[in-house]
Amino acid sequence: MSAIVPPLFRELRGLADNYWWSWQLDGPEVFRDISRSLWETCGHNPKKLLAETLATRRTELDIDPHYRARAQDLIARFRAAMQPPPAPPPGIDPRVSAAHPIAYFSAEFAIHESLPIYAGGLGVLAGDHLKSASDVGLPLVGVGLLYRQGYFLQDMDRSNWQSERYVDLDVPSMPIERVMSPDGRPLSVTVIIHRRPVHVSIWRVWVGRVPLYLLDTNREDNEERDRWITGHLYGGNQDTRLVQEMTLGFGGVRALRAIGLTPSVFHMNEGHSAFLTLELLREGLAQGAPLEEATKAVKAQCVFTTHTPVTAGHDVFGVEFMDTHLAAYWNELGLTRDQFFAFGRRRPDDHWEPFGMTPLAMRFARSVNGVSRRHGEVCREMFRDFSPEREPAAVPIRHVTNGIHVPTWAAPVARSLLAHYLGAGWEARLGDPGTIARIDDVPDAELWEMRNQLRRYLVAAVRARAHESRTRNGEDPDFIAAADHLLDPDVLTIGFARRMATYKRMSLIIHDQERTARLLTDDERPVQFVLAGKAHPFDNEAKRNFQELARWKRPIEHLGRIVYLENYDVSLARFLVQGCDVWLNLPRRPLEASGTSGQKVIANGGLNCSILDGWWCEGFADGNGWAIGAELDDGNADAQDDADAEALYRVLENEVVPLFYERDERGIPAGWLARVRASMRSLLPTFNTDRMVLQYAREVYGPPA
Ligand SMILES: *Cc1c(COP(=O)(O)O)cnc(C)c1O
Secondary structure, eight states: OOTTSOHHHHHHHHHTTBGGGGGSTTHHHHHHTTOHHHHHHTTTOHHHHHHHSOHHHHHHHHTOHHHHHHHHHHHHHHHHHTSOOSSOOTTSOTTOOSSSOEEEEOSOBOSOTTSOBOOSHHHHHHHHHHHHHHHHTOOEEEEEEOOTTOSOEEEEOTTOOEEEEOOOOOGGGSSOEEOBOTTSOBOEEEEEETTEEEEEEEEEEEETTEEEEEEEOOOTTSOHHHHTTTSSTTOSOHHHHHHHHHIIIIIHHHHHHHHTOOOSEEEEESGGGTHHHHHHHHHHHHTTOOHHHHHHHHHHHEEEEOOOSOGGGSOEEOHHHHHHHHHHHHHHTTOOHHHHHHHTOSSTTOTTSOEEHHHHHHHTOSEEEESSHHHHHHHHHHTGGGSTTSOGGGSSEEEOOOOBOHHHHSOHHHHHHHHHHHOTTGGGGTTSHHHHHGGGGSOHHHHHHHHHHHHHHHHHHHHHHHHHHHHHTTOOHHHHHHGGGOSOTTSEEEEEESOOOGGGOGGGGGSSHHHHHHHHHOSSSOEEEEEEOOOOTTOHHHHHHHHHHHHHHGGGGGGTOEEEESSOOHHHHHHHHHHOSEEEEOOOTTOOSOOOHHHHTGGGTOEEEEESOTTHHHHOOTTSSEEESOSOOOSOHHHHHHHHHHHHHHHIIIIIHHHHHOOOTTSOOHHHHHHHHHHHHHHTTTSBHHHHHHHIIIIISSOOO
16 A cells, blocks of 8 residues: 555554454454445455555545544554453463463364365364464464365356365465564475475464464475465365375474474364374484383373264375375384384274374374263264273263354344343353343343344345355346345244255255245244255265255245355354354264354354254253254164154244244244343353363363373
8 A cells, every 4th residue: 555545544454464353343344334345345355455445435434533433443452452461361381371372283274254264163163262262362373274275165056066166365465474584584394295395385364362374385486286285175185185284284383493482282173283293203303302202292292182073084094195205204203114103093003004193193192182072972982992991981082162252153233232231341251150140131122123133134145145146157037036035034044054064964954845845834934944055075975965955945946935055154154143043953963073053143142953962962951942852873874864854843843933933912032032041041151262262271281180
């Protein structure tokens, strides 16, 4: 920008370089109100928006007292929030400090829709972890990869088959900076891959007080094929995955050293980053420690969170890939091939077992945890053979239940309403029991008006998105015009949005097609469904299942009671979790380790209706939502589908629908709102990332027992 930029805009420009704005009340709006159309075309990236704002518009806003006051208030709050915390959160290990932070490694981070380097829940969890660490003042840095083309954009063709579109991220327009050395040159590190040095750039994204370091091999001094190592998240074949994980693990530790950081704890968020343990081992051996001692030292620094009981979620690499890529490393470590392979095997002597990232992480971590109470149990059973002498109950795997970052997921109208009754800043005080106790003070009429408003926003957003995507697909004009009448703002709205993994069972909602149609078309008490989710590019089964669902809904499409939205991302997720009355989750037990999308609806007054799996096993209590089916798993998938579908229909028909439409003389569903309050009261204090991060700080990052 040129020198004539008003000072206010220079300050906004500074604000745009830190994603802190994205979770503040009036944060996104201060940028959006510069130009609503630019805000959309810039993909909600304020740095880009500011660069494209016309000088006349800047001047106009600069002299608008109302706008100035809002912007200055946000800037002042930013300055205050960036101060170092006066003291670390209580109860944490004093060795954790700014110079010795927690290093949190993850293959994906969902910070915001304008930084599309995530696929789903794992990334959202990682992003929310960083935001809460910033909010509570826990010294932490993130380490991940900057994917040149992110995950993918989803296109549904006219036959409802998903295809994937890959677009280069426009990095210069994004709030990302190169990390520089003290003498002002861009820092980089090297990792040996394909038997040659691959150069890795180091970028930094600010997430409040927390820096997120992103590694990237797309450099001119790398060979063409190496430039694509960080091309796509979860793309490519086994070879790509392996070299990507080498970049994250080996490169990540080297990057932190180059930056001058000595983390006190290395947290592996899923096994993708587990090679970091071998880099730490290499460092220890290079300093002359014997193997056993060096191994102990690595173990004293590493903790591991495992995220899924689904086998495909645990990376294993065949011997041929390992030989190609890692022979140089075991030589450098002074280890034999056998010793090295033993690190990655559940049964170290089993020569047929491929090299697994989960066994590697477990072997070198002083603490291993699952992500809900139920998942902890599942893990202890699952990894029983890892420690054959033990009974499952004694396998040393604990759990820290996942949460969500409330300020990211709660709608502005919900935050304001709750601020009025729970006190300003309630989001940061959920751990204090007095905070949520005041939920009973919120009058029915105001709570119901909030729900209606959020449902109306959702309906408007759905219509706009559907209109746009039907136009893009060249559908016929009547069908495009019908997009403007999709959904009804007064109808009970049920949301189902998540990765289209088979175990998530989106198709269960049409298990009995006639019965579903009856729910949707009831004259007096209809329901409407909003669906979204991407299938993994190689998951043809999920793509076929979706096609079947789409074929089913086509004849009743004109009723506008069931809508599928493309390109599920965090921006779409916000609309959905804020607007839906009921959030459905239908996983095949026990495969949902936690699930977090249901936690996002709570502060928005949505209710959960879910299979008893993952977080819902500990969240559900009588009157705060609905449980579908029993907490059983008889091992027969088809029988489970039949029984769960039957239970789902019964809950919807006999409980959810009647309660929603039972109104008093003012048109208010008092019974429904009682449930909304019970949901907030019982769930908000626990299922949030402030609680989660503080629990990690005390129980996992703290000194070994
Ligand atoms: C929250 C979220 C998820 C996680 O959903 P679950 O299926 O409940 O684990 C996935 N994708 C996006 C975009 C999300 O916002």
